[in-house]
Amino acid sequence: MDVRHAIAVLLSTTLLPVAGHALERPESATNVAQNYVLFCGGCHGDAGRGVPHKVPALAGKIGRYLHVDGGREFLIRVPGVANSQLSDAAAAAVMNLCLEKFTAPAERAGIAPYTAADIAAARRQPMLEVERVRHALLAQAGVGDAEIAVDY
Numbered sequence: 001m002d003v004r005h006a007i008a009v010l011l012s013t014t015l016l017p018v019a020g021h022a023l024e025r026p027e028s029a030t031n032v033a034q035n036y037v038l039f040c041g042g043c044h045g046d047a048g049r050g051v052p053h054k055v056p057a058l059a060g061k062i063g064r065y066l067h068v069d070g071g072r073e074f075l076i077r078v079p080g081v082a083n084s085q086l087s088d089a090a091a092a093a094v095m096n097l098c099l100e101k102f103t104a105p106a107e108r109a110g111i112a113p114y115t116a117a118d119i120a121a122a123r124r125q126p127m128l129e130v131e132r133v134r135h136a137l138l139a140q141a142g143v144g145d146a147e148i149a150v151d152y
């Protein structure tokens with residue numbers, strides 16, 4: 001074994017596990033974006049457009065909840081977020097990325113970024129009637145029944 005080969009072997013056995021572990025660490029921008037793709041994008045799509053009749057769009061849509069009582073909390077109590085495998089901190093980071101990508105600056109103005117503690121609290125309060133809560137919040141936000149019915 002020449003020296004270069006020996007170094008390559010050493011690197012692959014010692015550094016790769018470290019690189020793998022880094023994915024669980026808080027929270028480089030790259031990791032957060034990857035977590036969105038891995039844990040959310042399969043359903044909501046990388047661009048947050050959702051799947052007609054199955055999964056709601058996030059892009060251009062989640063801002064509607066932010067200024068309604070309980071709306072900011074609703075967005076992290078949905079099963080896709082609360083029941084995800086992400087740690088509290090990683091889920092908070094993904095949701096903050098969603099706010100940044102999928103809401104307009106005016107919509108998110110004055111809205112506190114999500115924290116790990118927010119996610120932990122949401123996880124202690126499972127939401128059983130998602131559809132009913134969703135409907136009530138959108139109605140409060142001024143979205144008409146007809147539009148809610150075709151929302152996704």
Ligand code: HEC
Binds near residue numbers: 044130131
């Ligand atoms: C298995 C598919 C699936 C996955 C994975 C998923 N979601 Fe969802 N998401 C849904 C569905 C369906 C809804 C509509 C509410 C419901 O029935 O749960 C929803 C609702 C939402 C909402 C509320 C928007 C609205 O108008 O109802 C947000 C915010 C959200 N998801 C974010 C995420 C994030 C962030 C992730 C990744 C951590 C994620 N979701 C993973 C399917 C999914």
